[in-house]
Amino acid sequence: MKFRVERDVLADAVAWAARSLPVRPSVPVLAGLLIETTDDGLVLSTFDYETSARATLPADVTDEGRALVSGRLLADICRSLPNKPVEMTIDGAKVSLTCGSARFSLQTMPVEEYPALPEMPAATGTVNSDVFAAAVAQAVVAAGRDDMLPVLTGVRLEIEGASISLLATDRFRLSHRELSWEPGVTDASAAALVPAKVLADTAKSLTAGSQVTIALSTSGAGEGIIGFEGSAGGGVRRTTTRLLDGEFPKVRTLFPTEHLTLARVDKASLVESVKRVSLVAERNTAVQLAFSDGVLTLDAGSGDEAQASESIEASVEGDDITTGFNPQFLLDGLTAIEAPVVELAFTQASKPAVMAGARSMDADADLAFRYLLMPRRLLS
Structure with missing residues (x-):
């Protein structure tokens, strides 16, 4: 693995991918950030079995390969680098990072132990990124923060034709936001309970491009997944998260x-x-x-x-x-x-x-x- 990339592009993508890393991972490799070089450029990924993040960005790739390093450490390093191109290579059991006269050597983690990222479901439709970010920011205001009531920590996302409804409640207040979007099929109809924090962070981070693609799969009991994809930094960013399991209260009648x-x-x-x-x-x-x-x-x-x-x-x-x-x-x-x-x-x-x-x-x-x-x- 060997590549060269602009410092700002790399730092922004690493910070985005590392934002959802677990503070106390159940296994050490989940604290890692996966670096892959392919024909498409540079791919940075994180996954904690619940939420995945994948950023594809343009880079000058010399050798293809993959490595797993501490995500938070790499984010801290990239944030502090001088404004010069960054080169990264695998050097035995370590990754070598060079930027100007600054040089870092990072210990790698066993990449073969890293779990495979979930596939993005088939696209359900697209929505204007600014509208989506504003709507989500309004909806999550009323979402619960008590993990003892996990259903209330989610946002109920309801799709009906060209309309999306976002509902959230913590039992003391209730938010309801309606917005228009472009569904893949005119008679689209679906519902999902999305973790509020993941939804808020994702919507806020995908405003660089004009559109956000929403991909929803609710097939299989307790195995529902939702994905969001948008453009940023000349590349593509994609997040998936497992849906919350449980019955959201019927709040519209309130x-x-x-x-x-x-x-x-x-x-x-x-x-x-x-x-x-x-x-x-x-x-x-x-x-x-x-x-x-x-x-x-x-x-x-x-x-x-x-x-x-x-x-x-x-x-x-x-x-x-x-x-x-x-x-x-x-x-x-x-x-x-x-x-x-x-x-x-x-x-x-x-x-x-x-x-x-x-x-x-x-x-x-x-x-x-x-x-x-x-x-x-x-x-x-």
């Missing part, structure tokens, strides 16, 4: 079909007010929101403790209402909304509120992204 109070507020003003008022909110206590006569009043703190109150303008239609929310969950939803105005729809104070964005105080809400948030009990 969105109410009617409301008694509808409020619209400037998003930036509300975000800043929540941040200020919540400074005095004790752990696990709510920030109170009271909507009445064109004003939203926020309160936090109680009794002999520190207290805060602030009022901002709001457009309020329907009944006056006072409710309270976990301030961080509220901020998560607000920051996920891209529009300058946020619309909050209520049925009653003890029921969930639904948040969506609008271009102006007078425009209809954009329901492509909705964020449902459970209220918190207010301290008397």
Whole structure:
């Protein structure tokens, strides 16, 4: 194995492939990054039996071959190299890396013990990379982080014709994002539960190209796999991950079909007010929101403790209402909304509120992204 490649191209690809390496691998070789030289150029791969990453990038290949080295160490080295071409060769049981006057020698791992990467399923369709990244970033906001409830750490991806729905919940909030894509067949219909962290990292990392290919295979009990492919650095990047096994809760019915109070507020003003008022909110206590006569009043703190109150303008239609929310969950939803105005729809104070964005105080809400948030009990 011998090749020459531009430093920035190599460093970026190595960092991307190494990002999902396990911190405590079940076997030592899973901490490795597989380097292969082929007719297609340079191929860098990682795999932990759950998620795989494969980057193909242009390189001047002199000799074909393969080697397995510590992925994190190689990423650290590549990040520190001078801005000059990099040469790598196999030298016995070591890999020699040269960049300008800098030289490194890396111990190799037994490449024959490295597991074969899963094959990419057949392409299901393509989606605009920027749209996909933005949609995923909104959806994963509500995904659970408790590994004791693994089903809730995933994002439910539903394909129906030219539409994709992304749903996530941690039991206290729910996100729902709709987006358009180009399916391989017009009557495409499928559903998958994708690990939220993998989905978020992948969508964010594949924005260099204009399109992301989604490949989904759900055949075989518990053996479902989803793959994502896009272009970057003059090459191709591909990620696959096993789908989560389990029944995602039927959450669509949680969105109410009617409301008694509808409020619209400037998003930036509300975000800043929540941040200020919540400074005095004790752990696990709510920030109170009271909507009445064109004003939203926020309160936090109680009794002999520190207290805060602030009022901002709001457009309020329907009944006056006072409710309270976990301030961080509220901020998560607000920051996920891209529009300058946020619309909050209520049925009653003890029921969930639904948040969506609008271009102006007078425009209809954009329901492509909705964020449902459970209220918190207010301290008397």
